[in-house]
Amino acid sequence: MSDQDLVVETVRDILSGFEPFALTAERRWDAGLWGALAEAGLTGVGLPEEAGGSGGELADAVAIVATVARGAGAVPVAEQLLVAGPALLAADLDVPSPEQPMTFAVADAVTVHPVDNGDGPGRFTLTGTVTDVAWAGVAAHVVVLAPAPAGIEGAVLALIDASGLPATDAFNLAGEPRGSLVLDEAPASGSLLTEAQAGEVRARYALARAVQLAAASEQVLAWTVQYAGERHQFGRPLGRFQAIQMELAEMAGEVTAVTALTDAAVQALDRGENVVLAAAAAKVRAGAAVEVVARLAHQVHGAIGFTQEHKLHHLTRRLWSWRDEAGSDLAWSRVLAGGLLADGPDGLWPAITRVV
Amino acid sequence: MTLAPAPASEAAEQVRAEVREFLAAELAAGSFQTHVDTWLSGVDPAFSKKLGERGWLGMTWPKEYGGHERSAMERYAVTEELLAAGAPVAAHWIADRQSGPNLLAYGTEKQRQEILPRIAAGECFFVIGMSEPDSGSDLASIRTRAVRDEAGDWVVNGAKVWTSNAHHSHYGIVLVRTSPSDSSNRHAGLSQLLIDLSLPGITINPIRILDGGHHFNEVVFEDVVVPGDMLLGEEGNGWHQVTAELAFERSGPERFLSTYPLVAEFGRRVAETGDPAAVATLGRLSARILALRQMSLRIAAALDRGELPNIPAALVKDVGTTFEGDVIEEIRRVVDVTPSLESPDPLGRALAEAQLHAPGYTLRGGTNEILRGIVARGLGLR
Numbered sequence: 245m246s247d248q249d250l251v252v253e254t255v256r257d258i259l260s261g262f263e264p265f266a267l268t269a270e271r272r273w274d275a276g277l278w279g280a281l282a283e284a285g286l287t288g289v290g291l292p293e294e295a296g297g298s299g300g301e302l303a304d305a306v307a308i309v310a311t312v313a314r315g316a317g318a319v320p321v322a323e324q325l326l327v328a329g330p331a332l333l334a335a336d337l338d339v340p341s342p343e344q345p346m347t348f349a350v351a352d353a354v355t356v357h358p359v360d361n362g363d364g365p366g367r368f369t370l371t372g373t374v375t376d377v378a379w380a381g382v383a384a385h386v387v388v389l390a391p392a393p394a395g396i397e398g399a400v401l402a403l404i405d406a407s408g409l410p411a412t413d414a415f416n417l418a419g420e421p422r423g424s425l426v427l428d429e430a431p432a433s434g435s436l437l438t439e440a441q442a443g444e445v446r447a448r449y450a451l452a453r454a455v456q457l458a459a460a461s462e463q464v465l466a467w468t469v470q471y472a473g474e475r476h477q478f479g480r481p482l483g484r485f486q487a488i489q490m491e492l493a494e495m496a497g498e499v500t501a502v503t504a505l506t507d508a509a510v511q512a513l514d515r516g517e518n519v520v521l522a523a524a525a526a527k528v529r530a531g532a533a534v535e536v537v538a539r540l541a542h543q544v545h546g547a548i549g550f551t552q553e554h555k556l557h558h559l560t561r562r563l564w565s566w567r568d569e570a571g572s573d574l575a576w577s578r579v580l581a582g583g584l585l586a587d588g589p590d591g592l593w594p595a596i597t598r599v600v
Numbered sequence: 601m602t603l604a605p606a607p608a609s610e611a612a613e614q615v616r617a618e619v620r621e622f623l624a625a626e627l628a629a630g631s632f633q634t635h636v637d638t639w640l641s642g643v644d645p646a647f648s649k650k651l652g653e654r655g656w657l658g659m660t661w662p663k664e665y666g667g668h669e670r671s672a673m674e675r676y677a678v679t680e681e682l683l684a685a686g687a688p689v690a691a692h693w694i695a696d697r698q699s700g701p702n703l704l705a706y707g708t709e710k711q712r713q714e715i716l717p718r719i720a721a722g723e724c725f726f727v728i729g730m731s732e733p734d735s736g737s738d739l740a741s742i743r744t745r746a747v748r749d750e751a752g753d754w755v756v757n758g759a760k761v762w763t764s765n766a767h768h769s770h771y772g773i774v775l776v777r778t779s780p781s782d783s784s785n786r787h788a789g790l791s792q793l794l795i796d797l798s799l800p801g802i803t804i805n806p807i808r809i810l811d812g813g814h815h816f817n818e819v820v821f822e823d824v825v826v827p828g829d830m831l832l833g834e835e836g837n838g839w840h841q842v843t844a845e846l847a848f849e850r851s852g853p854e855r856f857l858s859t860y861p862l863v864a865e866f867g868r869r870v871a872e873t874g875d876p877a878a879v880a881t882l883g884r885l886s887a888r889i890l891a892l893r894q895m896s897l898r899i900a901a902a903l904d905r906g907e908l909p910n911i912p913a914a915l916v917k918d919v920g921t922t923f924e925g926d927v928i929e930e931i932r933r934v935v936d937v938t939p940s941l942e943s944p945d946p947l948g949r950a951l952a953e954a955q956l957h958a959p960g961y962t963l964r965g966g967t968n969e970i971l972r973g974i975v976a977r978g979l980g981l982r
């Protein structure tokens with residue numbers, strides 16, 4: 245038993261009381277599931293108790309995010325546990341109560357002004373539109389990474405109270421809210437980050453999505469293997485046909501590659517080594533596997549898998565969405581290649597053996 | 601199929617640095633040139649001997665047999681550095697990778713004493729004698745026969761084919777039928793013989809691959825008398841022994857790095873031009889390499905713990921050899937280079953070498969279709 249098995253079991257128990265459902269504009273998240281997770285202290289895992297969290301390690305937080313992803317739970321645990329919470333901590337900012345959902349967004353088009361209202365440093369106002377906000381309209385707080393005020397190098401990590409802010413109706417392919425928030429001199433507490441620190445925050449976001457992609461891919465494979473054992477045609481289970489076996493084996497190869505690399509990237513984050521390149525690689529590899537995993541899962545499931553009644557779409561639609569979020573495949577591929585070539589044209593191999 | 605992480609190893613990083621320094625010096629001195637797929641085609645006994653002198657062959661074996669008692673992680677670092685540099689490692693590759701470990705597992709004391717130190721010294725090379733003209737994927741159907749004569753020696757008749765580097769090697773571990781085939785148990789009655797390839801009655805005929813290179817052969821046995829004490833392991837246990845070899849044969853870094861020298865050349869081009877599409881392609885290829893490395897390293901660690909991870913090994917070989925071929929297509933989509941073995945451009949040459957060797961990647965060592973069958977069994981489907 246690994247140290248995380250108990251966490252996984254607890255999350256599974258909770259998930260069993262909340263069937264995944266097709267998200268709509270009216271029902272954009274699973275408030276009941278969030279409440280149950282929060283009540284069990286699971287929405288503060290990985291954040292120290294002094295900061296209002298429940299303690300625990302990165303591995304515990306990852307296990308929660310992965311298990312919720314497998315169960316297609318419509319709650320912002322990835323954003324809160326793996327990105328927003330740890331980023332606030334690292335920037336020496338106060339973390340809001342973990343019982344309230346918090347999300348993270350990169351806000352490149354927002355301008356930030358320092359304010360001195362007598363409260364001391366670390367107060368800012370933010371103006372502009374933050375696009376692609378995961379769980380916009382759901383999250384009570386948004387941690388944004390925005391360009392530093394004019395004349396200052398680096399970036400600002402700021403915590404915004406989102407409760408009064410209207411969000412536009414935009415959704416990813418799985419119906420998860422991805423709207424925009426319009427900020428008009430929104431007050432925020434914040435910290436200045438160096439470019440390198442800002443890069444690590446972006447990488448955390450990408451790695452969070454990679455963890456979700458890996459877990460959901462594993463689950464899709466498991467569902468597909470199970471279905472191939474149950475569904476009979478021509479008098480035998482689908483899994484007895486060699487063509488189907490080839491497809492499932494191909495999926496298994498992709499899933500194993502993704503889980504091995506994502507696991508290694510999480511460990512790199514834990515050690516604080518090569519975080520950006522490790523996360524970039526995990527995100528790109530996990531995103532690439534989606535093509536094979538989702539395509540073959542649907543092929544093997546036949547028409548039943550093409551319906552909203554069947555559970556498969558809860559994860560395949562998320563896979564198709566998550567691979568393009570938190571920085572596109574193209575963007576992270578370039579970050580990875582750029583980093584690996586940083587030591588010059590002959591530096592590729594040494595860099596490859598260093599990353600994870 | 602979750603694989604436990606490989607342990608971090610200071611010693612592996614140390615030996616990696618030593619190998620890099622050695623390879624840079626050898627390249628600078630012109631002792632070899634980088635090529636694609638050198639573990640098939642880069643035969644250079646002098647180079648193998650240099651590796652042996654440095655303690656980089658038989659690395660994990662006991663010292664009493666000429667080994668160095670180093671960890672699987674150290675060996676992994678050495679082999680992947682050699683492959684990444686496109687160094688000529690074909691002469692000793694099979695002996696170091698699988699024949700030696702096979703002898704350690706099943707050989708008699710005499711066989712080990714006589715042969716292992718020579719492999720570790722880079723002076724004794726091996727072939728795999730499994731495939732036959734009528735037996736490829738269906739290995740259990742082989743027909744090469746060995747019969748005991750009155751003196752207790754084995755008399756071997758039959759033919760092996762696709763035998764890589766038989767014309768440069770000293771011994772073969774040859775799978776033979778030692779009792780008539782039994783349709784109720786196809787895997788029974790097979791044995792492995794350790795055969796000195798210079799014995800009378802053995803003919804080695806070259807077979808040329810697509811680029812005209814002579815790497816594999818037909819090996820014909822006509823009344824070849826093999827001394828009785830050259831049985832490897834137990835009579836009738838051949839199938840089990842062959843299967844155990846496969847985890848070593850299938851999971852190493854040569855199952856995704858055969859075309860790495862092409863990637864390295866492409867990386868150099870990308871560093872020069874900075875072309876955005878090519879940069880992105882390099883990123884995607886690198887992410888795939890990083891994932892394969894993790895799988896392969898983790899399997900090496902499992903082998904080191906004494907496990908026999910046959911299913912993950914089949915899986916990494918399937919994913920890895922598919923990658924080796926994909927590299928060619930991914931790169932040619934984003935560079936304007938004509939592949940040619942005569943190209944003045946090193947990228948054009950590497951593309952040509954990789955392309956002409958490509959059909960072999962997904963065939964040798966068990967085809968990808970067969971591997972996926974093994975994975976499917978691991979998934980509980982058969």
Ligand SMILES: Cc1cc2nc3c(=O)[nH]c(=O)nc-3n(C[C@H](O)[C@H](O)[C@H](O)COP(=O)(O)OP(=O)(O)OC[C@H]3O[C@@H](n4cnc5c(N)ncnc54)[C@H](O)[C@@H]3O)c2cc1C
Pocket residue numbers: 486640727728729730731732735736737738761762763764765816959960963964965966967968969970
């Ligand atoms: C470069 C190279 C080096 C080699 N070196 C050696 C060596 O040193 N020693 C040695 O013993 N062998 C060697 N081989 C042989 C190698 O192991 C065989 O090529 C391999 O096992 C496949 O056998 P085959 O070529 O006869 O193809 P076949 O078995 O005839 O297969 C032909 C095609 O049919 C498919 N197929 C076969 N059976 C099935 C099935 N049940 N289900 C689905 N598809 C199936 C295969 O996947 C393949 O696509 C080498 C091969 C190559 C290419």
